[in-house]
Amino acid sequence: MTIFNIKPIICFNRGSIEYLKNIKNKRVCIVTDPFMLKSGTADKIIDILKDNKVEYEIFSEIKPDPPIEIVAMGVNKMRIFKPDVVIALGGGSSIDATKSIIFFTIKILNTNGGNYKKPLFVAIPTTSGTGSEVTSFSVITMGGTKFPLINDELVPDIAIIDANLVKTVPQRITADTGMDVLTHAIEAYVSTKSSDYTDALAEKVVKLVFDYLLRAYRDGNDVLAREKLHNASCMAGMAFTNASLGINHSMAHTLGGKFHIPHGRANAILLPYVIEYNANLKSENETESGKKYANLSRILGLPCASTNEGVRSIIAAIKILMNATNTPMNLQEVNIDKLDFLNELENMVNDALNDKCTATNPRKTSKEEIAKLFEEVYGK
Numbered sequence: 001m002t003i004f005n006i007k008p009i010i011c012f013n014r015g016s017i018e019y020l021k022n023i024k025n026k027r028v029c030i031v032t033d034p035f036m037l038k039s040g041t042a043d044k045i046i047d048i049l050k051d052n053k054v055e056y057e058i059f060s061e062i063k064p065d066p067p068i069e070i071v072a073m074g075v076n077k078m079r080i081f082k083p084d085v086v087i088a089l090g091g092g093s094s095i096d097a098t099k100s101i102i103f104f105t106i107k108i109l110n111t112n113g114g115n116y117k118k119p120l121f122v123a124i125p126t127t128s129g130t131g132s133e134v135t136s137f138s139v140i141t142m143g144g145t146k147f148p149l150i151n152d153e154l155v156p157d158i159a160i161i162d163a164n165l166v167k168t169v170p171q172r173i174t175a176d177t178g179m180d181v182l183t184h185a186i187e188a189y190v191s192t193k194s195s196d197y198t199d200a201l202a203e204k205v206v207k208l209v210f211d212y213l214l215r216a217y218r219d220g221n222d223v224l225a226r227e228k229l230h231n232a233s234c235m236a237g238m239a240f241t242n243a244s245l246g247i248n249h250s251m252a253h254t255l256g257g258k259f260h261i262p263h264g265r266a267n268a269i270l271l272p273y274v275i276e277y278n279a280n281l282k283s284e285n286e287t288e289s290g291k292k293y294a295n296l297s298r299i300l301g302l303p304c305a306s307t308n309e310g311v312r313s314i315i316a317a318i319k320i321l322m323n324a325t326n327t328p329m330n331l332q333e334v335n336i337d338k339l340d341f342l343n344e345l346e347n348m349v350n351d352a353l354n355d356k357c358t359a360t361n362p363r364k365t366s367k368e369e370i371a372k373l374f375e376e377v378y379g380k
Contacts, residue, residue: 004197004242005152008123008134012161012231014223017124019160020048020087028056029083029119031074031098032090033063041126041165042089057081059101062090065141065256065263066097074101079109085120088156091177092130092139092263095123099138099154106153123156126165128216128229129177129264131184131237133159139253139263146253148356155241161234163227171217173262175325178213178229180264181205182318183252183271184236188243189296190278190289191360198243201235206296208232210321217325247365248274250355251374254348259336268327269334272315273377278363279311289362330379341378348374 011019028049036042037060049056059077061070078086078101088098102121109116123133132138133156138149169177185205188198208228215225251274252266261269279290286307294310297303302317304310319329328334331341349370352358358365 002195007155008157008159010159010161010234014162014164016160016162017044020045023054023085024052026054026084028054028085028087029078029081030056030058030087030089032060032094034060036089045087045089062094062097064093066093067141071097071100071140075105078105082116083119087122089124091127092132095125095132096138100140100149103154121156122158124160127169127173127177128166128233129180131233134234134237135241141257145351146257150356159234161230163223163230166226166230167220174217175327176262176264178209179268179327181233181236182209183248183267184240187245187248188239190292190362191243191246192362193360194243198239201239203299205232205236207299210300214324244360245357246361247352247358249357250352253355254351258344258348261334268322269330270377272318273373275315277373280363281308281311331377332379345371345374
């Protein structure tokens with residue numbers, strides 16, 4: 001039996017943050033990062049809560065790639081305040097950290113017969129990339145290594161996809177997060193757990209990214225492009241929370257943990273190499289993943305007279321998109337020292353093999369193959 005979970009209520013289109021006006025007579029905890037406070041973005045939520053005379057507290061200590069120590073601080077805040085509603089505001093780091101904070105708070109408060117009920121969880125993304133607002137994934141950093149926590153209890157109850165909150169996202173972050181969306185969709189599409197339901201979402205997302213990422217990158221005030229990418233990010237999250245991912249993310253997790261490369265950028269760098277590896281173009285037999293990659297080329301109107309041509313077309317199109325958004329093509333271009341890379345290679349290979357995303361990669365891999373792939377991604 002296969003299950004497709006569409007739990008979150010999704011409020012989308014510009015101005016959807018107004019949904020928060022429905023929150024009354026509750027204790028609310030806002031989890032965010034310092035920039036959301038400094039920029040005034042958090043005020044949009046605070047003003048609504050004040051108008052409704054809602055008691056609230058703010059935990060604004062979230063950092064990129066949230067370490068377990070920050071999660072522990074958030075748990076302590078929650079343990080004391082015991083909110084009825086938790087609102088996560090920010091990018092993937094804020095939403096991922098909030099998931100873990102809620103998860104561990106419930107475990108702690110309900111040890112030895114406690115009866116603290118899970119708070120209503122509202123996720124409001126301010127970047128168009130992770131899709132964390134609709135997924136059961138939370139990635140936390142421990143000792144320089146990123147660990148994905150996967151549990152259905154992590155899925156938010158409500159996701160607010162308001163394009164007004166992403167109009168000021170910088171150009172570089174727009175590119176990185178947009179490529180993250182594309183990677184989510186493509187990995188979900190070829191995952192061993194893909195289905196008709198997840199395929200439909202993934203195909204739409206790939207089309208939206210190719211249609212609108214460059215527009216948003218070149219003109220941040222193109223609200224239609226922003227809105228389409230914001231929707232695409234959420235839809236990609238719906239696809240991969242049900243179909244899971246693959247080695248692209250397994251390798252990106254450890255690369256980000258070891259060398260502090262932004263997650264979306266790491267995914268983008270890996271993507272052309274992983275597609276070629278999964279399609280196994282050197283084999284005489286066509287692979288199922290190769291056929292699906294080729295189908296994406298058909299959807300995009302790219303040359304696809306054969307499976308091999310279709311795979312090469314989608315790889316070429318991704319590289320063109322990367323070049324147009326000034327995204328690095330290999331690890332040398334993000335200034336990773338070769339000796340440092342080689343010193344970490346064995347650890348990264350082991351991390352990638354043990355990552356939960358590897359289990360649903362369409363091509364079964366080995367330690368030697370992952371090592372070779374990492375070396376290819378580093379560049380000559």
